[in-house]
Amino acid sequence: MIIRSDRSRTRSVLVALAVAALTVAGSVSVVARTTTAQAAAGVLAAATVEDEGADCAVSGLPDLGSLPTNAKLPDPFKKLNGATITAKSDWRCRRAEIKELAEKFVFGEKPAKPATVTGTVSTTNITVNVSHNGRSSSFSARVELPSGTGPFPAVVVVGGFGADTATIKAAGAAVISYDPLAVGREGTPRNNKQGAFYSIYGSSSSTGLLAAWGWGVSRIIDVIEQSGSTILKSDAMGVTGCSRYGKGAFAIGVFDQRIALTMPIESGSAGVPIFRGIPGEGAQSLSSAYGEQPWLGDAFGSFTGSPNRLPVDTHEMVAMVAPRGLFIMDNPHIANLGPRSASVAALGGAEVYRALGAGDNITYWSDVQDGSHCANRPEWRTPLQNNIRKFLLKTGNEPGAIRIHSKALGRLADWRDWPTPVLADGPTTPPPTTPPPTTPPPTTSPPTTPPPTTPPPTTPPPTTPPPNGAGCTATVSVNQWTGGFVAAVRVTAGPAPINGWTVTMTLPSGASITNIWSANRSGTTGTVQFTNVAYNGSIGAGQSTEFGYQGTGTAAGMTPTCSAA
Known part of the structure; x- marks a missing residue:
């Protein structure tokens, strides 16, 4: 992209300091x-x-x-x-x-x-x-x-x-x-x-x-x-x-x-x-x-x-x-x-x-x-x-x-499928050079007791739905940096379509929302409820929509729950 050559190359003065002028003679x-x-x-x-x-x-x-x-x-x-x-x-x-x-x-x-x-x-x-x-x-x-x-x-x-x-x-x-x-x-x-x-x-x-x-x-x-x-x-x-x-x-x-x-x-x-x-x-x-x-x-x-x-x-x-x-x-x-x-x-x-x-x-x-x-x-x-x-x-x-x-x-x-590793402060420790032990393995015979024959329980697994709420689920991914973060929240409908959703999330102590898009919110700190806006409340069965927000502080440990309207 070419910048016009007649564009001014100077900027307006935004900050001025009234200090003595410097004069340095000569060159090196x-x-x-x-x-x-x-x-x-x-x-x-x-x-x-x-x-x-x-x-x-x-x-x-x-x-x-x-x-x-x-x-x-x-x-x-x-x-x-x-x-x-x-x-x-x-x-x-x-x-x-x-x-x-x-x-x-x-x-x-x-x-x-x-x-x-x-x-x-x-x-x-x-x-x-x-x-x-x-x-x-x-x-x-x-x-x-x-x-x-x-x-x-x-x-x-x-x-x-x-x-x-x-x-x-x-x-x-x-x-x-x-x-x-x-x-x-x-x-x-x-x-x-x-x-x-x-x-x-x-x-x-x-x-x-x-x-x-x-x-x-x-x-x-x-x-x-x-x-x-x-x-x-x-x-x-x-x-x-x-x-x-x-x-x-x-x-x-x-x-x-x-x-x-x-x-x-x-x-x-x-x-x-x-x-x-x-x-x-x-x-x-x-x-x-x-x-x-x-x-x-x-x-x-x-x-x-x-x-x-x-x-x-x-x-x-x-x-x-x-x-x-x-x-x-x-x-x-x-x-x-x-x-x-x-x-x-x-x-x-x-x-x-x-x-x-x-x-x-x-x-x-x-x-x-x-x-x-x-x-x-x-x-x-x-x-x-x-x-x-x-x-x-x-x-x-x-x-x-x-x-x-x-x-x-x-x-x-x-865009990524890789994790961010925790890097050690110092150089990596080389593998030990000590030779393996020469003691032979024990020769004791394994026990001959047969395994128990008790049949597994026949009680069916519980059918209690997951705690993520009724009719929808929500997941959050976070980009964290020192002092701030961006959270992207995906709302997914269950086996039936939904016509409105509410996501509840508790922000860690000290965290505060500064900017939000594609959702309404009830507050900026503590336990916050996010609700759909006009264009993303209706979600087909098994389909998803997203909203996001930017905040200060740390976003560690946030667990969203979702309920359908």
Whole structure:
């Protein structure tokens, strides 16, 4: 989806801080060279290297011709060898497997740091010069500093078009305006791609623009890193973008673990929404997104009509950001953007965040009123400030939130057939190496007493109906995250049709309903009765209908009962 070039690239001032202006003179020249990947710098922090799993041995990648069809989302916890990870420490190399799958089948390869990167960082500009295998290229980015005293955290705004830059600077972070088209140009055929990336890796590279744009931001971070972080902090980097630049921001955060905060906005097809959900939602088709620009890698062309064959999906790319900060902003009012599929991706990826003990680090927010594409929304202002404080300034600890508009609520339960494991904090315990005991088994003969011949009781089983109520039954599935949940309730008629239903459910202490759809409710806490609305009260024999609600707190142990009118 193309954004008009005449759209304003600045945002109205929402927050202002009256503090002294900063003047920093001069620039810093740096030279960065390839280094070996290092270990992670803590489970809740951004990594100190671009790809901390680069040393993981990844084997067993499937071939294109051997991919089975699977309508369900792939299990993010299941390794290529079929085993399920059992410890948080296992995620590093499981993430490396997902990265290889994403590169091979979706984005194309994002190469590691080139042989030599040189550049400068000043108060107004960053320059990047790259040399690799006898080829070279250069590009630059504009810098806007906030008021105050540096060095500053910084947010890369892809295409100058993303989250509100006034709010970003007012919160104390610098803005880096990055022109991705200088690195990977749009409007070029796949066999003749242009830009700084393709000057190094060849115009016929199978790598798509999104991975190339990510490569460019990684080189900017290289330069900031090697500058000594005297002006900008390399360990406090964020990225944001909207529409096609939202696709780019998402890919940038997915593939560089030095990005502490990833903030894509309304990214649409080829961005956050699950590929498997797009055909059924009426979003921009995969073939359209693939053909509009070479955003995705060339290999993805085999899946535009058959996304169920993909061995990876975007919920796993959401998971690749874990446990770092992720703030996804979406628009429920434009089906072409695939917001329902995006909410499923967020809910699926949030399961990995939760398993890693980092459930507070992800926010998905589509609960907004304004329907226009890439508008500046007041609902996002506070969570934007909170995320910048938490992940860039490191002065806050506000938990993330899942706020899904009822118009575009996806049900993760419909898309997965895998559980979320409880991951141990430490590494998995290796099997014991002690040899088995050599004591021979006992030779005592088994008893010869014959089994009792008492016949089984002939009393028929009780015919008392189950406690779920008369005429209908109800079941609930819950997507839980830290501090909140979404509950989807299925009401099923018994052997006879019904013309109205009431579902009763007791919420746990501290839980409260904030939003509901397809039902009426008697309250928001404690024991709540849900009744049908006009269009879903009549249910045929054995047929079902659904309603749902969103709440705060925990939803553990809720047991619905149903009675027919």
